[in-house]
Amino acid sequence: MEEIGVEAGKRALIQVLGKYLPKVLMGAEEGVLKRSAAGNLDSPKISTDSSAVGKSGVDSVTGASANSSVPTSNRLTQLQINKENGAAFEKSVFQDVQMQMPDAVQQVTVKTKSGVNTRIDIIGTSPSGQVVCLECKGSASAPLTPNQTVGFPEIKKTGAVVVGNGKPGFPGGTVIPPTDVQIVRPGQKPTIGP
Template identity: 50%
Template sequence: MPVENLFPSFLGVNGQDSNRLHAEATEAAQAAWKRTVAASERNEREADARRNTIKKHEEVSLHGCVFAKSCNLPDGVINHNNSGVFIPVEQLSDYGLWAVMGTGVAITTQGTPLQLVGESVAGSAIAQRLGGSLSLGLLEGSGVVGAGFLTGTVGMLIPNTSISPDSAFYKDDQYATLDAGRTRVRVNVKTLPDGAVNAYGYYTGGKTDWENVPVIKAAKNGDKFVADIGNGIGLTWIPAANPDGAPGIPALEGAPQLPPVWVYPPTAQSDTLLANPEHPPEFRDAIIWFPDSGIQPIYIVLSTQLEKNKAAGVEFEDKSYDRFSEEMEESAQQVTIKTESGTRTRLDMIGRDSNGDIACVECKASDTAPLTRNQKQAFPELEQSGGVIVGKGKPGFSGGTVLPPTRVDILRPK
């Protein structure tokens, strides 16, 4: 019996095999698809390469080592990406722990302690981070030793390298290799004509002539470290006997309240928000490091504005005293008194006229220069209940002299 053909013929009317034609068409379609996929993959690889090139360029500008950067930026990123993005005004505390400190009295060769004018945290926390205290001193051989008294105001910044670690911060061992270090904020402190202290910062991103400051190595001197910060002035770090229990830094007596400290973008608009602003190339600032001390490097900016104000005040007082002394039978300058409550303050001028009446004068070198805290308390008390001269006094006004109730006249330039 013949075997049946189980596979029917698919020959078309023209005698061609339709199965074979279908297979060939499928193979052609698959080949075309593979070519499309390959082209797509090639295009994607080229696009990735372009994106990586752009990313690497951005990373060069956004990443790098710095002393201080905003904590509002991600780890490793030091710049605000300002491609169409507004650079914010930030608080200085976004860059680390900060303090503004002053000597209040003349800087000496032995060193004058720095006391707080304003700070981002309590003085005890600052002392603990410092592991001790800071002072300003006149360096030996300095030309300013014979130039009369100098007082100093400094701004200090310590980045949060331990509290908020960031891969962009310099490592401690890098400072030994640096003559200048990059920072994303620079600070200025200045004393205004009315005696108030002002502090502000500038963000340095995009300003290559702003971003670097000198790096100064403090020299070990006994148990202290001294850094020459220029103009014959040295910054001294004195370690605490017990760093964990370092005593707090005291407040500077009579210092006016410090306004909030902001960090501004390097723009013309920022300059309109500040009164007579100075810019980073003019700042007297540096990063100071203390080798093998256990204290992390600190940023310091020194103000000379206070020195100028003091000199102007002395000149005004001396001219005023010339006229005052001609009107008095007896007169003296810089006499310390104590009121009934025990408050002590110093009078710029005191005199006794031909009738035996006492006159007291306080000189202020500008129309808005404020009274100190002790003056605000002592002057009304002296007017109400009198006081007594303490210390050695001056000729005609020796220590122990009792003053009757006397009003203190405030003398300002006309």
């Protein structure tokens, strides 16, 4: 293995990181930090002028689209808000169903017959002994993940198996029989069974 100088190693690391980290974190133009004449690493100042927007229509410093009406920081904040709202909604549904399904557990990963892994928000057993699977979506428009889109219809047809350690009452290896995964949204109540 060829030894390279410390400076060359630093430059290579910065170039690699520049490909994977948002440019605002790198504080860099074109993903590579600039070195001043004094040898210090400099980062460009974030400006509001349009000269920072390159040919691709993306701000070279922040990574935001020139056509975007929502600043990048606001989009990240909205994602955080959506995540928190979803978690709060799931918690409220869980609390509601625990009266009818005392063995209910949250966040159980299952694998379908075809090998699709997906996580189900709430799994429990109805008073009549049927397995109930609930997927909580915190808004009317929150979409299923790609694995949920493929996995949920398969779970309805052929069931699934709990993977990993599982949860109390549903340890790893537990077979989930063919079950309709109910999508629960605000204003809806899940059907727990007879």
